[in-house]
Amino acid sequence: MNSPPLTDLSDRAREIFRLVVEGYLESGSPVGSKALAGPKEDGGGGVNLSPASIRSVLAELEQRGLLAAPHTSAGRMPTDSGLRLFVDAMMQVAEPSAEERAAIEQRIAQPGPIERALEQTSALLSDLSGAAGMVMVPRREPRLAQVSLTALDANRVLAVLVGEDGQVENRILALPAEALGTSLEQASNFLTAKAAGRTLAEAAALVEREIASERSALDEASRDIVARGIAMWSEDASHRPVLIVRGQANLLDESALADIDRVRSLLDDLENKQSVATLLENAREAEAMRIFIGSENRLFSLSGSSVIAAPYRDAQGKVVGVLGVIGPTRLNYARVVPMVDFTARSLGKRIG
Structure with a gap:
């Protein structure tokens, strides 16, 4: 434009x-x-x-x-x-007041798991902007401690992934009926041995190399279980929702009633979290504040909405995620832009 x-x-x-x-x-x-x-x-x-x-x-x-x-x-x-x-x-930004900065830092610094801090941040951005707040989760895979496989029925297996941080994830894996019994136990032991201390992506790469080079001592059924599990987990991770959105109700203010079709289009866009996350990737890759106004972005061209997004970094200065707000193009940019920037810096301190 x-x-x-x-x-x-x-x-x-x-x-x-x-x-x-x-x-x-x-x-x-x-x-x-x-x-x-x-x-x-x-x-x-x-x-x-x-x-x-x-x-x-x-x-x-x-x-x-x-x-x-x-x-x-x-x-x-x-x-x-x-x-x-x-x-x-032309815009002259209005930096957050001392009270606002203290409130932001206090809310983000509340004790608890990082997932709670991310949700708090999304809700906080919504409250401060009067729009919807968004936080893209950091791409940090936990390191695994154990993998166990248990048959649910003739064609499905429950995979339990236990992380070194104590987090547990359950996945359902579809398998042929013959891949049961001792094959499951052998596959579980093999996966635990290869995954311990590694992320799922690192473990997947190691397992694929060993199977390809035929260095593993797995029988054919166990190799099939391991290969299917690694393929499913990798695809699942790449398509998993990575966005937390809070405050959609703020978009339904009095002025929205005069333009309800636009707001309905925006809410539909927000339901498609993967597309919104893709948009936020632009801010992540640029490693700087990004402001998308209305038709500048194809995703929100119909709803006529604006997005203000900023990356947040870990203690080493590496970009690990993006946060921001989305609302009508009449956002108070002068106030929201510095607020988003300060919140990103505060969240980065909390991520560590």
Whole structure:
């Protein structure tokens, strides 16, 4: 999306554009020439021009693609291009207050497993922004301590993965009927021996090499069990939901009732967590704050929504996940952007 350079605008066009954007972000409604004219003490916008002159400037800004006039209103609202120009070149951020910073740090630092901190962070972002908060879980696989396989019926096996941190995961594995009995016990012992102290990905690579080179002492049935299990677990890990979303109800405010189709489209998008996680990967790979406005991103082009996302890092400075907020394009960018950035840094300290 290309916005005209700020230097292409006259001083008065720049000022009127700023007032329209700020007025729209505050109220969610288009801003008209009457609201901009007259001194501020009389309730105007402080523009020392007649309404007719202001309308002329508004028309120019509309022609440049920075403003749009909804059919139901005589006022103007920023386009996605206009919002991008405002965010990149005009916005003055409002850093979190000392009280807000303390509240963020205190909530994230609450004792408990890291999963609870991630959920707290997602809810916190929702509360602070008035939109929906999102946190992408760090890609850190636990190291395994034990693997056990138990037959459930003639064609299904329960695989229990025990991590060194005490976490337990249960997976169901479909197998042919003949792969039972001692084959399960032999496969369990083999997997435990190879997986102990390794992540599932590391264990999978080792097991595949041993089976391919025929160095393993497994019989044919046990090799089949191990190969099927490794393939299923690897695929499962790559498609597992990695996103925590909280605060969707914030998207259903009073202004949403006038544009319920857009909000319904946004909620549908949020249900597709894998697609949203893919979007957040862009911020992870860039290793910097990213702001996606409306149609700039294909995923949210129909719902006309904005995403503010920032990566968070571990103690070694490595990016381990992404957090952010999603809401209507009239988000309070000046407040939310630094809030998301500070929350990312605070979560990084908690991750360690």
